[in-house]
Amino acid sequence: MTTLPEGLHDFLREAGWSDAAIDPLPGDASFRRYFRLRGEGRRAMLMHAPPPHEDPQAFLDVAGYLAEQGMRAPAIHHADPRAGWVLLEDFGDDRMRDWLDARPGDEETAYEAAVLALAELHGKPPGPFAPYDMAAYLREVRLFTEWYAPAAGIEVDEAGFEAAWREVLEPVVTSPHNGVTVLRDYHAENIMLLGGTPGAPQGLIDFQDALVGHAGYDLVSLLQDARRDVDRGFADMMLDTYREERRRRGVNLYDTGFVGEFATLGAQRNAKIVGIFTRLARRDGKPRYLAMIPRVWKLLEADLGYPALAPVARWFDANIPAALRASGGGKIE
Known part of the structure; x- marks a missing residue:
């Protein structure tokens, strides 16, 4: 009971x-x-x-x-x-994740509605929330060295890790694409499909950690989902759908560094999640999250291939053994 x-x-x-x-x-x-x-x-x-x-x-x-x-x-x-x-209010049982598990053919319709909802939110005045600043980004990404590295049994250069991240995040925190409300956990398990159709209005939940930050962060959360496989080509198509909608609303994201900043935010979020999932297993007794790390690691590796991430990619090359990287993060003890 x-x-x-x-x-x-x-x-x-x-x-x-x-x-x-x-x-x-x-x-x-x-x-x-x-x-x-x-x-x-x-x-x-x-x-x-x-x-x-x-x-x-x-x-x-x-x-x-x-x-x-x-x-x-x-x-x-x-x-x-x-x-x-x-x-x-009870939004019912139609979580986007569950809906698409049962109806994979609705993926494009559901994700298009989700990115358009973000474009709408990003056109609103930002909320009265704290900034998503360098200190917040670094505090989050340190979870990787604080929790994952010891669990994987490796010693790493923590000072070099922070220095590399500070370098690649500087364009993000000074970007003209800052200044929107960031819900911070916007993905298929936190979107409710109201009205019983995949293109229905998006019911938002789990937004209590909102900050004011970069327009790319919630897109990363949605399109590089730690809990659900999203095809990379499909994610790129949805990113373009978002950019087209923002351009229709008077914001041009095509002739700027937006794509590099998106990749940087992806790498930052995915490194953070590897740390969080390790902590959930080791500290909180929730080992089920370990099974998601290989998916997140794959996303992280893809992000590290962008030129904007070169300093962090060099740190990974020097500090994370190739065997661990090839195995999706290795075994967590």
Whole structure:
């Protein structure tokens, strides 16, 4: 039997849902837990994001911003952020990932809707969020040397790693393509297809870590998905769909360094994810994430082939044994 968090029934009574049936849902990589509520012809989602590990106020703030901009975040029915409770609209069961697993022929329609939704978001005024700056990028990418390298049993040049990343990220943080809201985890498992069709409006979830940063970051998250294979040629086509839509809206991404910056963000995100997935396995007892590392490693290697990544590519050549690279990151102990 699933143990329900302390305070759940008190919160539901305050929210007017005391008689609802409670159905716990599978967890994710965080400390958050989700429950589906049903009763009297209505349904809702209940999120428990307990402090100090989580901050539900951030979710509420971003949801409010997205709603103000006409984007499709779940409506908030009731909240007690100090206790970690948020009662929100239930977007149903049609996650983009699950939909495409069952209907692979809908891939182009679903991804086109997702990149067009990003283009729309990037045309809005940025939210009142912290900047995705050099310190944030470096803090994230250090997860690779802090967690993956020890788990793989290798010693690496950490100072050289940071110096290489600082060099390649400088054009990103000074890019004219900064200044949009970045949801930071925009991929097929965090997009809900509303209305039961692949081209339906995109329901957004898991956006509580939003920052203001580069327009390429969420595209990388979507098109270089750690959890789902996306053909490289198809990803390039969707990138062009995004650029065409931005050009239609008055922003030209063709005669700039956007593609190199996109690759740099891809490498940064993928190196970070290798570190995060290793940490989830070693620290948090979630070994299932290790099976995804080879996919992420393949994406990382492809990004390192871009000229913009040359300093980081040289570091990998000098520090990561060829056998580990060829095996998709090797075995994590």
